[in-house]
Amino acid sequence: MTSNLFPTEQQLCTAKILIIDDEQAHVRVLEWALKQAKFANYLSVTDSTQARDEFVRYNPDLVLLDLNMPKLDGFDVLQQFQEMLPPDSFIPVLMLTGDNTSELRAKALTAGAHDFLNKPLDYTEVMLRIRNLLRTRYLFRQAQEMKAKFDLMSAASGTAK
Numbered sequence: 001m002t003s004n005l006f007p008t009e010q011q012l013c014t015a016k017i018l019i020i021d022d023e024q025a026h027v028r029v030l031e032w033a034l035k036q037a038k039f040a041n042y043l044s045v046t047d048s049t050q051a052r053d054e055f056v057r058y059n060p061d062l063v064l065l066d067l068n069m070p071k072l073d074g075f076d077v078l079q080q081f082q083e084m085l086p087p088d089s090f091i092p093v094l095m096l097t098g099d100n101t102s103e104l105r106a107k108a109l110t111a112g113a114h115d116f117l118n119k120p121l122d123y124t125e126v127m128l129r130i131r132n133l134l135r136t137r138y139l140f141r142q143a144q145e146m147k148a149k150f151d152l153m154s155a156a157s158g159t160a161k
Helices: 024-036 048-058 074-084 102-111 123-157
Strands: 017-020 042-045 062-066 093-097 115-118
Touching: 017 024, 017 048, 024 042, 024 123, 042 048, 048 074, 062 074, 062 123, 074 093, 074 102, 093 102, 093 123, 102 115, 115 123
Parallel strands: 017 042, 017 062, 062 093, 093 115
Antiparallel strands: none
């Protein structure tokens, strides 16, 4: 465990980001934005039926997920992720869509998305939200490490549950 509570910019930029969007142009914009912000670890998927396999293989720290896609939409993909993740895990999902209705935002957030952005994307806003979600992921992992150490110490001292 690091001694810093919050991640450095360098630590944030090592995060693995999975982009799932059927529109190649949107994928390229997101890849460009990540590259400009010094994020080097990203993988893009344009076929939503491959999203689950790539999610398992890549083990991302953050998912950028388009909502409106053929075959499996963003809700279907999100449900697949949730079904295979343990309940105590946290991999943030930033839902992206051109449909800007409050009902759809509420549905996405209720379905398990952690944040929501409308297309066309604003570069500054998308990078701020990505960084915020990655900071939250980092803090979650820090808390998991602290809990594991505490559990180990409790077991060693005989005060385990």
